Amino acid sequence: MKNKRILIIGGTGALGSNLVRRYYRNNNIMVLSRNEHKQEAMRLEFPNVIYKLGDVKDKNSIARSFQEFKPQIVINTAAVKTVWVCQANPYESVEVNINGHQNLLDVIQESTHKIETVIFISTDKACKPVNVYGMSKAIAEQLYVEFAKQQTDIKVVLARYGNVLNSTGSIIPVFKKMIEDGVESLPITDSKMTRFLLTLDQAINLVEWAYNHPTSHGKIAIPKIESLNIMDLVKSIAAACGKTDIKFHKIPIRDGEKLHEEMISEIEWQRTEDVGDYYLIGFEKRNEDYGKLSYNSQYYVTNNVVNFFKNNNITI
Template identity: 35%
Template sequence: MKNKTIVVTGGTGSWGRELVKRLLEREPKEIRIFSRNEALQVEMMHEFYHHPKLTFIIGDIRDKYELMQACQQADYIFHLAALKHVPICEQQPDSAMKTNVIGTQNVIQAAIKNGVEKVIYVSTDKASHPSSTYGMTKAIGEKLIVHANLREGKTKFVCVRSGNVLGSTGSVVPIFKQQIEQGLQINLTDKRMTRFFLALEEAVSLLLKATDESSGGEVYVMRMQGCRIQDLAEVLIEELAASDIPIRETGARLGERMCESLISELESMSSIHLDEDYYVILPPFPIDGLHETYAGRTPVQFDHFHSDHVLMSKPEIKEMLQNGGFLS
């Protein structure tokens, strides 16, 4: 990406900040941070010491005109902007639709209009066999991105599908830590729930791998173990609490499910092993040259990839939290 112009939508979030750090190492010409949060933009300006290669643009992906302007002469777009909180999307499905679906369509149109080389779309495990409004809107976003490879123009579009990023906005780990520090009980929606977790650095590595290696039309998935939320809470209590902290079940929230899925039953039929750390889901329709690129790759041997199948042990959870800096 040397001497390339890059747009990062939603770039002031935790993903965006880590991504920008890694992109700057590749000596781009310019990185444009496109987001609607003025306060976070000012904060990020200071964090990066007013770096001369960073341009901050106030804008909303719902506004196609603003997006068209931001993407002029851009080479890459990392599309991170979304409404992500499950309960909020359940309460305001119209807003989730406008941002996660129409906003994504605006990104696609801006990319094609401006002759962008590649668009990398950040999706979620909740888009696989979705049960919530958030998951459904992200699943439609995936469909739009993959199908955009059939449109005229040189732009390539690829998806990455991730689990929960440790410490990101709304993540349970900072919430649990705060409750423990204040000596409060930990509120857990359901002790049976399992989730996929990965470190922020791993999430950005997934983004960059898809950027470097994708042909357009794939969904990249990182191989990872699931984690029982109760085990996660108990490890945090054992490591951080000065006294006993009770765990109280509050009941599942609207749209929540017991486990998450990175690859659904239907998707497993067209999924392959990319290498020892990643899978690729291929589309069920032909895209010029795509399936030939992966000819000879080994198909996956499972019929789905759910978070309750291979669970981390408590020592593994502790190591994950230590590596992420959450037990210091």
Template identity: 35%
Template sequence: MFYNQTILVTGGTGSWGYELVRQLLTYQPKEIRIFSRNESNQFIMKQEFDNNPKLHFIIGDIKESDALQEACTGVDYVFHLAALKHVPVCEDQPLEALKSNVTGTQNVINTAIHCGVKRVVYISTDKASSPSNFYGLTKNMGERLIIHANTLNTKTKFVCIRGGNVLGTNGSVIHVFKKQIREKGKIGITDLNMTRFFLTLEDAIKMVFKAAFESIGGEIFVMKMPTCKIIDLAEVLIEASGRTDVTVEELGIRPGEKIHELLFSEYESPTTISYDDEYYVILPSIHIPGLKEHYADYKLVNLVSYNSSQGLMNKQQIKEMLEKGGFI
């Protein structure tokens, strides 16, 4: 699918971008264009990939349609990763979140259609399901724009993936907790009942490729993934550190933060199907020609919603997950 193809990755210098580019190179593409605002990360990434001649780094912002247009010319596939992602930042600067996550996504859609791109894969988040914060709201709007683009008069196909917390990525709670253990001897947790979905970076990119290879346009792919209580995760990390003097402080919920996350909500479950042993697929409420017919033989899910408080890992399972990822 990607052999001798030109690929654009927006926001490609983050953790997802590194792993996506690494795996894309195994398909022998013609060129991978990495489009981001971060000059320093681009320089470091270029060195880490040994100045691979197939990688072309472009400094630009998805808010600027002219720069995006130039970067997308001649592109076959787009992976849209670029976004403002931190909940407190988006709460404090909602207009910037709106411009990046919503207007920027529409710019990607317009550009992909204009340039005749074959397929666009949009990277979303569990926070987009029944959003309680501005970040989630903008990602939900981004999803809806991407899905709606399939109704336009274009051959470009648009699909979404929705994931949970990726282990060990930039700003990950694991790194935060390990630093707090090491430097303060105290971990801060917003609420002791808080739960989250977790998946490895490899599984996250596996889901990206699943959507790229098997979608027909308009779906949201959701991986079935493990969940855990954040306090249990913290206690496993404390035990692994070997320290006996580490305390836990409950800080209180931050603005827009949920106790439990959803990968699909009660409003989405009536149109969500069990795709296979590892994935659900959320079908849109709007009509996209051929989409519902394509999935007509699949069974609807037998869940009211997909909530992170369900099917929690025990501490031993959390420990095994962290050991597998090399975090302890």
């Protein structure tokens, strides 16, 4: 992305702020978010970015940003994303994670200037969802897929991936703080639990790849990444903090959590195309592998967490 006007909605979050970091030198960027304190902090690092307070729940605030900035590319990273928070606040989750996206698509449809690309950020929890967060993201995915079918001039990009390491509220900073605070025992829900994990750079690389790929319009782009056993990951975090002898205690799995996550379901596999380092889930059936395959974190676990950290330049 070069020489573009990019509107990043939710641009003060972990992903949004790192999108700003990658693209601000060669583009004009506006951040629309509802967190004034984070905007002020970002302003120190990125003084040439335009900052606007607004909320995806308010269609008018999106429309005002369009009228003022006239974006060519819109990336919506705004979300209520913590599983248990969404479970406890389903109305707010629907307002942000579904209605907020419909508000954006309505504004794009009504816009009098040309929008080139709209980019939606999804999650592996949208695949066979069992919680409010995953369900809301699955519905939002479908909003964009259906919107894409109606478009000939606007490219619609969807990116689905797993847990982002070192993002706000993610496992590494949470457990690292527990250890630094001197806890003697770390909570573990299930020693068999696995998750797809990737870095912020990998997440942005996926977005960039899907943006540039000539046939990604309206398709869900998915990275080929490894999963980790959460117990192995937590032990590695403890070791990196100098706590090789730390103890663990079992706690119940939280409401809405899965033991394993899936990136592509058996049904979606029929519509999936293998494209090098990525997959694309499209509109049309491509193969007869229904019931035979799925992209499940249980079967893609790496046994070497240290190498995983090293290969992905992850520091604790």
